[in-house]
Amino acid sequence: MQSTQRIFVLLFSVILLASCERNTPVSDNDVSEAPPATNSAVAQPPVNLAKTAIEDEAGKTEPEFVGAEACATCHQVEFDRWRDSHHDLAMQVASDRTVLGDFDNAQVDYFGTTSRFFTKDDRFFVRTDGPDGKLHDYPIAYTFGVHPLQQYLVEFPGGRLQALSLAWDSRDKAQGGQRWFHLNPDEHIRAGDELHWTGLNYNWNFMCADCHSTNLQKGFDLASQTYDTSWSEMDVGCEACHGPGSKHVTWANSSADVPSKEIANRGFPVSYSERKSASWAMDHDNGIARLAAKAETQAELETCAQCHSRRATAFPGAKAGDELLDHFNLSLLDAGLYHADGQIDDEVFVYGSFLQSKMHAAGVTCSNCHDPHSLELRVEGNGVCAQCHMPARFDTAEHHFHPPDSAGSQCVSCHMPAKTYMQVDARRDHSFRIPRPDLSDRLQAPNACTGCHSDKPNQWAADVLEQKFGKPLDPHFGEAIYAGRHGLPGAEGKLMALVADDSQPVIVRATAVSLLPRYLSQQSAQLLQVIAQGDEKLLNLGLAKSLEVAPEQIQAALAIPLLYEGKQVTEALAANALINTPVERLPEQVRARFNDAVSAYLASEKFNSDRPESLSNIAAVHARKENYEQAEAFYRRALSIAPYFTPAYVNLADIYRTTGREKEAEELLAGALTKVSNDAPIQYSLGLSLVRQQRNDEALEHLKQAAQSESTSARFIYVYAIGQHSAGKTSAALETLERGLERFPHDPQILSALVSLNREAGNPEKAEQYQRRLQTSAGIQ
Incomplete structure (x- = not known):
């Protein structure tokens, strides 16, 4: 399971929709029909697929998965090393052999809820709070992981497997282990909370499965809202890393060596053999080994x-x-x-x-x-580390400043915290x-x-x-990234220099690319155009991720080259950014490429439509096409499975605004305030709804709540201050902006408002002071 901090699990960006355009070049058939809000399917355990045969477009049979036991016939040494490794033990059927936790009526109290672990009829059970908040007995279906903790999976209706948030600490007792513990010990997670173990964020099928099993097929069905998840092997077997092995078995069983042109890489889709031939030579000048010759x-x-x-x-x-x-x-x-x-x-x-x-x-x-x-x-x-770093130079107190064999003398203590x-x-x-x-x-x-x-x-x-x-x-590159994240003076120039510096790691430069559209000028736009037409895949991904914040007038110039990038994820993200572009504006060849990429984007979102993020993304496509009924149905579905999902409330309220249903928008947002963990965006949207209804005093109170939230944004503070000013409270507005500037010291909207309001209030010196800060933040000397 991924980290269980209190954050939304955002896998794709969900944007706040402000407007929709016609002529979007996507056919209605490309977008899934709206799903039902509930299902009553009966739980089905995952299926073990002994072999999976797939035919490609040419009708040729693709390699099949044959299982790790087939590999042991010839590769016993490697098989024995793998056996009982963390890959082998990634997931197992719950049994006396696999369960490490104390199920001898052990009890755990968590904020007044007492869970009990016990056995009955040779099966393992937990009595704990279910989705209704009441205690139920749940049989343990599978173990998940082995060290330093082991989690346990419970079967639910609809083919779901859920990971308990009570886990077993499998470390030695001397290390504090051999105990049950809760993954969220400091906060009471109740039924219905986004982090309750019965909810989406502890769902094995989506969150965990594809990295703990071999040839995992999630098998989510949008219409029935059920899973038919399957695998070739329950754990991470040989073929997870080497690929399906049937053609390799054919090659191995051949009486004569099969020509490589018929079976490349001895039947595997990939070979790692070149790495073995790489030779390393020690550079005695700096004490670090280097590749003696180029090698893959x-x-x-x-x-x-x-x-x-x-x-x-x-x-x-x-x-x-x-x-x-x-x-x-x-x-x-x-x-x-x-x-x-x-x-x-x-x-x-x-x-x-x-x-x-x-x-x-x-x-x-x-x-x-x-x-x-x-x-x-x-x-x-x-x-x-001594394999490549000369111990006489690096494994010394002169280098690491600590006594030999102490914790501080370990390379990892300083270089891998x-x-x-x-x-x-x-x-x-x-x-x-x-x-x-x-x-x-x-x-x-x-x-x-x-x-x-x-x-x-x-x-x-x-x-x-x-x-x-x-x-x-x-x-250090971190200075440019920090400036880009926080809008510091000179951020654009620092990010541009980092993007252009090919001595820096490519993921660092890609991150700078993703931040640069926030500060776009003619110079940085030209640099991004060069990136879009280049062939560095991570830089292109960084650009595709950030296209929606780029000015609309240059989105097409940046996105269209990415449709030809060659990586499906990047092309799909680029197509989504272009989805409002009227079809007649695109050349015919580009139009065809665009439609293919949009179809891929929608297929990706449908694959992940067990999540509110993807349901909202599908809804957004419908909204842009002015298919408002379909959009509403998808947003409603998102909220039915994730009542805490803030973006769906905000975007659905925007549809109500667009279709002249402002009162419904107000009611939706007011009801959301008790359901979300971060209500600042809801307060902000509700305030704007009330402004549109000319209920300004009520609106100002909600805008205030958004502006004063711990999770506020510079935009929320700015709008609240403008609202105060419009209500004749200029002094209060200036106080709001000045407090906002303490949190967002280089925000151009806050600084601009301070310039204007101080001039209007007869404070020319303060206005000039903020004008200078604004120019400095913008990089104007």
């Missing part, structure tokens, strides 16, 4: 990244060796997931971190450090970074030094490192 070492990386990355499955069916962006919408270094300097914040599963590293740039890959079958480190402790998720699961940052305490205060990011020496300030650590290694020479 990265083939395995994108296969690993299919699961070991923060991403959303956009198009199912990924197999070993497939291009990542043909199937997955990869997260970049986004706020909330990564700190501005690229350090891990939320649980991001390695790949995005590793792409930032000098190890990746040098040709290192996952299996240089980890045995791909057992998953264990190839060498324990500092020995794994860990963060703990799910209460007990410590994950190490795989960006292998040099600690930069000199950046921590400026970028609000942690550092490994004061992470351990918590009694010391960041400046102390920065001084120690500078005294030993000298002052850092180059500016």
Whole structure:
């Protein structure tokens, strides 16, 4: 399961719709019919598919999945390493052999609810609160994971499997383990909450399944709202990494060597053999090994990244060796997931971190450090780093400042600091970074030094490192990312320089691309045009993700080249950004390409229509086509499965506004206030609805609530202040703007309003002061 912080699980952007245009070049047949709001299906356990035969478009039979036992016949050593690995134990049928938790009538109290774990008739049960808030007995169907915690899956109607939020700490007792614990210990999660174990965010079929089983087919049916989820193997078997093995078995059983042109890669879709031939030579000048000659070492990386990355499955069916962006919408270094300097914040599963590293740039890959079958480190402790980093130079107190064999002397303590998720699961940052305490205060990011020496300030650590290694020479990319996130002066120029600097990691540059449309000028627009016409896939993804915030007049110029990018995810995102473009404005060839990409976008959203995000995205397409009944039905469906989902309320209220049903919009938003965890967007939208109804005093109170919320935005503060000014409360409006400027010190709307209102109030000196700040923030000297 992913991190269970109180956040919306947003897998695709859901925009706030302001207007709709006609002539959208999408046929009605491309958009799913509105689904029913309820279902009464009976639970069906996932099916074990011994083999899965697929025919391609030419009618040729694709390779079949044959199972790990078939591999053991010839590959016993590798099979034995894999057996009992975390991949092998990723998911198992609950039994005396697989269940690690205490089911001997163990009890756990959680905010007054007492859950009990017990056995009956040789089965494992939990008595805990269900979706109605009452206690029920639930049989445990499967175990999920093994160490440092084990979760348990319960079958529900409609083919759903739900992961309990009570988990077993499988660490040794000396480490604090061998106990039951709740994944949200500090907040009372009740039935109906978005983080209750019976809800969407603990649903195995969507959240967890495709990375814990082999050849997982989610099998969600939009019409019945049920799952028919299936797999080839319950765990992560050989074919999860090597691809379906039937053609390899055919090759292995052939009496003569089958020509490679008939069966390439010995029957597998991908080969990792070139990595084995790579040779590394130690550079004695700097003590670091380098590839002695060019070699393909990265083939395995994108296969690993299919699961070991923060991403959303956009198009199912990924197999070993497939291009990542043909199937997955990869997260970049986004706020909330990564700190501005690229350090891990939320649980991001390695790949995005590793792409930032000098190890990746040098040709290192996952299996240089980890045995791909057992998953264990190839060498324990500092020995794994000593494969490439000369111990006499780096594994010394002179380098790491700590006594030998102490925690501080371990390479990972400084270069791979860990963060703990799910209460007990410590994950190490795989960006292998040099600690930069000199950046921590400026970028609000942690550092490994004061992470351990918590009694010391960041400046102390920065001084120690500078005294030993000298002052850092180059500016860090985190400064540009931080400026872009927070609208600091010069953000556009810093982001442009970062995008153009091909010595920086490509995921860093892609993140800068995704931020740049917020600050678009003629120069940065030209740079993005170059990116759109280039062939760097991650930069193109970053641009596609941000097209909706680009000015409408240049969206087509940026999006149309991306329709030919060659990666299905990027093309679909680009098509969505163009969906309002009237069809007659597009050349015929582009129109055909666009329609294909829109169809792919809709297919992706339908695949994920078990989530409110995707239902809302489908609704948005209908709304843009002015199919308002269909749009309303999809928004209603989203709210029926996720009553806390704020964007659906706001967007549905906008449809009511567009269709002249302002009173219904008001009623919808008023009812939402008690259902969402973050009500600031609801308060804001409700305030605007009341303004349109000329109930300005009531509107001002709701706008105030939005502006004073902890999760407010600069826009909410600005609109509230303008409302105060319109009500004749100019002094109060100035106070609101000045407090807002403390939170958003470079926001152009707040600064502009302070200029105008101070001039109007007869404060020319203050107006001039804010005018200078506005010009500085805009980069005008």
